[in-house]
Amino acid sequence: MMITLPTLSGDSLRDDGPLTVADSVLARRFRLWRGPDGRRQVFSVYSLADAPDYPDAIALAVRRVGGRCVALWSGPAGTKARVAALAAGAQEIHLRIVPETESGPLAPE
Template sequence: MNANDSFLVPLIDAGRLSGLTGGPLGPRFRFWRDQSGKRHVFSVYEPDEAPDYPDALAVVARRTPAGSIAIWAGAAGEAARAAAERFRAEEIHICVLTEDAA
């Protein structure tokens, strides 16, 4: 298994925001790349700290030595927290904007 594997969700871990690497905010943000190659920025939360943003996309992720693996995607909030518990995931990632957002 590697960072390109995803059990249920066609997303590839595209790493952290390079400008924040090594700083205190580095672990708080992550890129995911979709099937079309577009990168999307997500905020990273512990499952019990993930906010209930209306209309936000949540990705439930497991951490591996090779990177994060997306195992569920859907609405932020209770559904995401339940999925994180069901899949024993360490993180919930919440989409904040895409590369081409203005």
Template sequence: MAALAYQTSLDFDAVVHEPVAREMPLRSTVGMAERRFTAWRGRSGRRYVASVFSITDDHALGFSDAVLLAVTAERQIIAARESGPFGIEAALTRWRRSVAMAGAAEIHIHLLAEDGLSRRAALLDLMPEV
């Protein structure tokens, strides 16, 4: 019995790193016809809530200080970037065009990172391995 408790304690303390980020849709939005929000689990196990936009929706490029995820119809992140403090429209438009050509169907916007360091950490945790 003591060995079982010891093993359980080790399992609880272990940090599991996923090979890729994966989508974990919000349970509260399952019944909705339109998906407006979702969540992603980073390789570290951390959860990131995001707003969902069609790749053609211009509102997706209007956020400053946000993490932008280019997502395929198969629910995979193919690119990620920070919008920057001013949301530089020309650069974001070029990025959107290139990820659309690469197969992105949606842009997911994570707005809850409070500062540049938090956004950089989210990017590193979510962006696909090269």
């Protein structure tokens, strides 16, 4: 059985750094990502084992390189995200809850 991973184009999502807050614990728990439309979106940061199975969430499988994050895969949260993250060599899963009315490049398929 072969697992294929969706690829992200270089201009689809860009790491925009940690959430800037006075509390360093919160800064480590949240990461900003910028979509192709220029909007910044807040994602919660989880280890692979601790990422919850939120039904209405976008997951990013992420590897840290230096001080930056690189998104290796994007898709629905849950088991599919954990499998893809492990296969891609990711270190974290970043999650963003998607409102039902939202559409666009970060909305689930």
